[in-house]
Amino acid sequence: MSRKMTALVIGNSSYPGHGLKNATNDSEDISKKLSEFGFSVIHLSNAKKRDIDDAVKSFRDNLNSNDIGLFYFAGHGMQIEGENYITAVDTEFETEMDAKYSSYPLNKVIDLMERSNNKTNIVILDACRNNPYERAWHRAPSQRGLAPVFAPKGTIIAFATSPGEVAGDGAGRNGCYTEALLKHISLPDIPIEEMFKRVRNSLSVSTKNRQTSWEHTSLSGDFFFYISLVNAVGKYTKEAISDGLFHIKTDLELHRVILDLKSHHWYTQNPAVRNLKSEDISSSDKNSVFVLGRNLYQAACGSANGASDFISEFRDRTQGVDDKLRRAVLEGMLFEIFFNSKGELRENFKTSKFNEVFEYQQYSEFDESFKFISDILANYPNRFHIIPGKDRSVSVDVETNENDEGELKVIGVHLGGINILREDEDYGFYVDDGEVPYEAFRKAALERRISEDMLIPNSKLTINFDFYADKKSKILFPYGHTVAK
Structure with a gap:
């Protein structure tokens, strides 16, 4: 809503x-x-x-x-x-x-x-x-x-x-x-x-x-x-939205997978995901499947390779699953990016697998899932440049200047003519002499950083540099700064 x-x-x-x-x-x-x-x-x-x-x-x-x-x-x-x-x-x-x-x-x-x-x-x-x-x-x-x-x-x-x-x-x-x-x-x-x-x-x-x-x-x-998010979402129960309250039934196969994903140990998480079958999803209910999606995403962000592989292979791994349950897995992943285990909007969004999940926005079969997340996030417009999930392309312009060593430093990232580059107040670093340090990025890495900060997927974001940038270009970005809203 x-x-x-x-x-x-x-x-x-x-x-x-x-x-x-x-x-x-x-x-x-x-x-x-x-x-x-x-x-x-x-x-x-x-x-x-x-x-x-x-x-x-x-x-x-x-x-x-x-x-x-x-x-x-x-x-x-x-x-x-x-x-x-x-x-x-x-x-x-x-x-x-x-x-x-x-x-x-x-x-x-x-x-x-x-x-x-x-x-x-x-x-x-x-x-x-x-x-x-x-x-x-x-x-x-x-x-x-x-x-x-x-x-x-x-x-x-x-x-x-x-x-x-x-x-x-x-x-x-x-x-x-x-x-x-x-x-x-x-x-x-x-x-x-x-x-x-x-x-x-x-x-x-x-x-x-x-x-x-x-x-x-x-x-x-x-x-x-x-x-409350439960009423705003409507589609899933309070226990799924606040999945810290979700009751694990160890006699159910899918619930045991969720329990293993919650272990935070790769040696438990990886085999659980690799052994997960489409039949386990098909035989479950939408709330359990939604919670599965949430925990798959959090495990992938914790560098569990099995969970990362599942996200990358999501379309293939869920072939044959009922469309509603399939969307529930994806909606769980999407929800986990933005909301914590209490069902509260995160102070800092969980973005390390953001682009991998939003890659599925290009497929019409998942339109309903991206509408689901965009409708929820529309209640928090002041947290986003563009509401995630909206099918909208965005262009930004990166402004640089050259330091004494001939290196290119980012001094502005402009959206709609406005410089959105700012100091990240939550970063908490201290500059002793007033000079902001810089960290070096290759072009692709900087584009990913801007995409994740802005919460606009790479596929929907065009980044225009004020110089010719190839994949080997080294670009300096101000430390402790962000282009997040």
Whole structure:
């Protein structure tokens, strides 16, 4: 199941004379979380009114090409003459009139979301903070915070506190409301209305009943921030998706093969795979066969030659096997590249046999298997340049310069005109004198490295060098760098 989702997230803290401690932290943490869910996020910190206006225009354009739209604001909000406004860091607060015309009207955001072509809209406002600027305006207590807002069809609007009340900025990294929101937003398979009820309960406890969050909703369908992989996949059981839970039945031949593959010892793994027969697969169920595929791939990545040979000979080794079971083996291999034994997306993908498995993308008989993996990975678009499994060819341009020894050093790898070469933050190497060391590659090895980093198979990737490169060319690549997303 693939969802196209866009978000505009704003956090303003640096108000003149009366800054907020946590609003920018709130927006940073919400942006990160939404990105993990697959939202394409526009994020602003300490935005001026012009910045907000420009970002809202970009957000408006994004809404029409997405299914889900979300607007989040943390900072000072206020109601003037019954209308709600979110404030910029350059809002003028001397009078109500100054503030009104130098702030951004919330209704403008809600209206453009309502008029867009998407199906579901979410507005989250941690903007009911105690606003010291309002004290000079001699306002009644009922005018504090934000006014109630009508939610158009297909929209839910969530407030950090009830109408006319104010919210706490929090004692830790986050405001009280966003802290509670972050606790619950990642819980799997919870409808958004239920999620906000849990936020309200946690918020009530943490503020000793001083703050009660509030929502207005006109949603006509269910929305889940985090859909568990079991529900996203649907095709295989929880025990197959989280194969650390898979129960091995030693009276079954295929299960004994899986157990041997899990041994991590070549002298056990290799004979088990070499003795594996198509009849063993045909006589099993799709969940067991899916787990077999996962363990074949992990054994091959551990340099078990028998498993590597099986992957290379997969089409021949599975001739005569029912098509559904055959695809289940391949889908297990594909799944293992991207997901760990808990069924969680890997921090570092398992790519050493990536090209060998994706070689089967060229055969139409396996189209369904590559659609299976691309549909799952479409829920994590921010982790990939191109969703793996999509039948799409990509071209990149490698930029080099020549060092004093006449050797060619890679200084850029350009995709769509953008240099995607970057330091790998997870690599953790230290450069003593500021000079990045380089490692040497032959052309084919560098092409494979780029393919695996980008998770685009060699067969779908064209690499253009800015010099004539033959198979003997030695090319220097910066140590501790990557072209991964």
